[in-house]
Amino acid sequence: MSTRALITGITGQDGSHLAELLLDKGYDVVGMVRRSSTVNYERIAHIQDRITFAQGDLLDEVSMINMLREHRPEEVYNLAAQSFVQTSFGQPVLTGETTALGVTRMLDAIRIVDPGIRFYQASSSEMFGKVQAVPQSESTPFYPRSPYGVAKLYGHWITINYRESYDLHASSGILFNHEGPRRGLEFVTRKITHTAAKIKLGMATELRLGNLDAQRDWGFAGDYVEAMWRMLQQDGPDDYVVATGETHEVREFCEVAFEHVGLDYRDFVVQDERFMRPAEVDLLVGDPSKARADLGWELQTSFRDLVTMMVDADLALLQGDLRSISGS
Numbered sequence: 001m002s003t004r005a006l007i008t009g010i011t012g013q014d015g016s017h018l019a020e021l022l023l024d025k026g027y028d029v030v031g032m033v034r035r036s037s038t039v040n041y042e043r044i045a046h047i048q049d050r051i052t053f054a055q056g057d058l059l060d061e062v063s064m065i066n067m068l069r070e071h072r073p074e075e076v077y078n079l080a081a082q083s084f085v086q087t088s089f090g091q092p093v094l095t096g097e098t099t100a101l102g103v104t105r106m107l108d109a110i111r112i113v114d115p116g117i118r119f120y121q122a123s124s125s126e127m128f129g130k131v132q133a134v135p136q137s138e139s140t141p142f143y144p145r146s147p148y149g150v151a152k153l154y155g156h157w158i159t160i161n162y163r164e165s166y167d168l169h170a171s172s173g174i175l176f177n178h179e180g181p182r183r184g185l186e187f188v189t190r191k192i193t194h195t196a197a198k199i200k201l202g203m204a205t206e207l208r209l210g211n212l213d214a215q216r217d218w219g220f221a222g223d224y225v226e227a228m229w230r231m232l233q234q235d236g237p238d239d240y241v242v243a244t245g246e247t248h249e250v251r252e253f254c255e256v257a258f259e260h261v262g263l264d265y266r267d268f269v270v271q272d273e274r275f276m277r278p279a280e281v282d283l284l285v286g287d288p289s290k291a292r293a294d295l296g297w298e299l300q301t302s303f304r305d306l307v308t309m310m311v312d313a314d315l316a317l318l319q320g321d322l323r324s325i326s327g328s
């Protein structure tokens with residue numbers, strides 16, 4: 001019999017990669033989707049027929065209880081969130097309801113319906129915020145710098161609390177930034193690669209960005225979902241940092257992306273106050289030693305390969321090849 005996994009956030013970047021991985025492993029995949037006026041399955045169009053969809057919303061605990069009762073998953077991957085840091089400053093309460101309390105609702109639904117379910121929580125390097133040590137590991141103290149970071153920290157601790165209080169197999173992956181051709185257009189990496197491709201094709205003339213000095217530890221989303229799955233295959237639950245161990249400035253991401261299409265980013269990038277944040281996270285770089293040692297997780301994609309993969313996919317997309325997103 002196949003293992004059944006429920007993924008929240010299946011329409012998002014990570015949800016689509018994780019669904020592919022689990023289907024390849026022979027899982028029955030149930031994807032939680034929330035009601036919207038238009039269907040938003042762009043990232044999973046190529047595997048849509050192999051997924052069972054279940055209506056639910058992180059804002060509504062009853063919907064999650066009913067969903068677990070109906071589909072009886074053995075593993076739950078909680079990837080759904082209001083995930084954009086900038087939006088969390090403008091919508092702090094919604095971010096808290098979804099990204100923080102949503103985790104409690106799901107954990108509580110698991111406790112009520114089937115405490116044997118294994119649970120993965122999508123924690124974030126944004127919890128380190130104003131970093132207290134370099135590089136950041138599982139033992140580095142947290143100091144979030146946005147309503148999003150604060151909400152993720154709540155989600156992280158409630159996962160640990162339910163693990164300790166109710167003996168749930170609940171693990172938390174502290175994932176550093178991970179990107180790819182399916183990344184939302186508002187995030188800096190995709191904004192850069194999409195606009196660089198547009199400029200190359202004569203469809204845009206400039207790229208307006210905020211803080212070019214910010215440093216991030218950027219990996220490929222396709223590599224990171226493997227670590228999520230491995231966490232739930234361990235005998236016991238735990239917390240793991242997943243990162244590349246390298247950091248790069250936003251400026252450097254621009255440089256590599258534009259260079260790949262034969263352009264100099266300095267001719268096109270314009271700094272714009274609108275994209276600055278009220279409080280910034282200046283430097284993130286993770287130490288993935290524990291994930292390597294305990295999970296046997298290995299990074300596959302280098303920084304340069306990630307950037308060029310994204311630029312090439314955006315060039316293809318803009319030239320009309322939609323398969324570069326859904327099939328990559």
Ligand code: NDP
Nearest residue numbers: 009011012013014057058079080081083122124175177178
């Ligand atoms: P995305 O923003 O691409 O996807 C977010 C998903 O959450 C979408 O499927 C969205 O659905 C869903 N969602 C939002 N609100 C609700 C709600 N109220 N009820 C149900 N579903 C909801 O995020 P990513 O795939 O990039 O990230 C996945 C998770 O990992 C997130 O929790 C994110 O915060 C976290 N994370 C991401 C990192 C990264 O670098 N990508 C790093 C560390 C953590 P819809 O399509 O309907 O909007």
Ligand code: GDR
Nearest residue numbers: 083085124125126176177186187188189209210211214275
């Ligand atoms: P982040 O990702 O906040 O790290 O959160 P984002 O790509 O939005 O920002 C990265 C850095 O780039 C700077 N920046 C800009 N960012 C955006 N979005 N747009 C711009 O124009 C711009 N110019 C400069 C930002 O200030 C920031 O320093 C992501 C999300 O996926 C979270 O959900 C996840 O938890 C963390 O990564 C780890």
